[in-house]
Amino acid sequence: MNLLKEFKTFALKGNVLDLAIGVIIGAAFGKIVSSLVSDIIMPVIGLLLGGVDFSGLKATIGDATLTYGVFLQTVVDFLIVSFSIFLFIRMLNRFKQKEEEKPEEPPAPSKEELLLAEIRDLLKQQNQTGN
Template identity: 45%
Template sequence: MLKEFKEFIARGNVLDLAVGVIIGGAFTSIVTALVNYIINPLIGLFLGSIDFSDFIIKVGGASFKVGSFINAIINFLIIAFVVFLIVKAVNKAIPKKEKEPTVDNVAIEVELLTEIRDLLKKEK
């Protein structure tokens, strides 16, 4: 069982996934800093407060942290857009595989080639 686990871990896909998770975590912290320290102050200028993450709506005894929720939405949109751009670039860089002929196409081709062969035999 230990040998199987070692083979599983040594596969390229698992290592690629681990690298992706680590880079994703680092990228998330960069995007969070971008939102908290650059985008929030810009939005806060229009709302009259500098720290947008502290934007809270109080209704009765409940406090709704709308600013934190908006931060999460902005983080998600930025990360999703960057992932979209990366996937789009990778799809452009990797050549598309040609479609393999389907069974129907192969059968038609074999039938046509057989007919051509038979016609050539008759001509001789």
């Protein structure tokens, strides 16, 4: 029973939940980018290169078939995903930087500070009129 409590404490920590959400969103984002690459970008690149379909590119050596077109598509997929993540992190860093650059407003003086300032001003006034 103690093991279950420890696991529950571990699993419900903020970092673990954030990581799980990140993995789920990352998987969905990966599917979107894969579709973008295979369904939109690679056909356009194939047309620009004279109608080459990258997914069909393969070489046969003996009994082995090397499908290097699929590999090329996966490399392009990776580059697009990594570049997208780079742009997203760059945007977040700029947003954080703007938040950090905002000048902090000094806190409002407390009642004691206001009272002490009033006493100080009265003492200054007494010293000026007394001289």
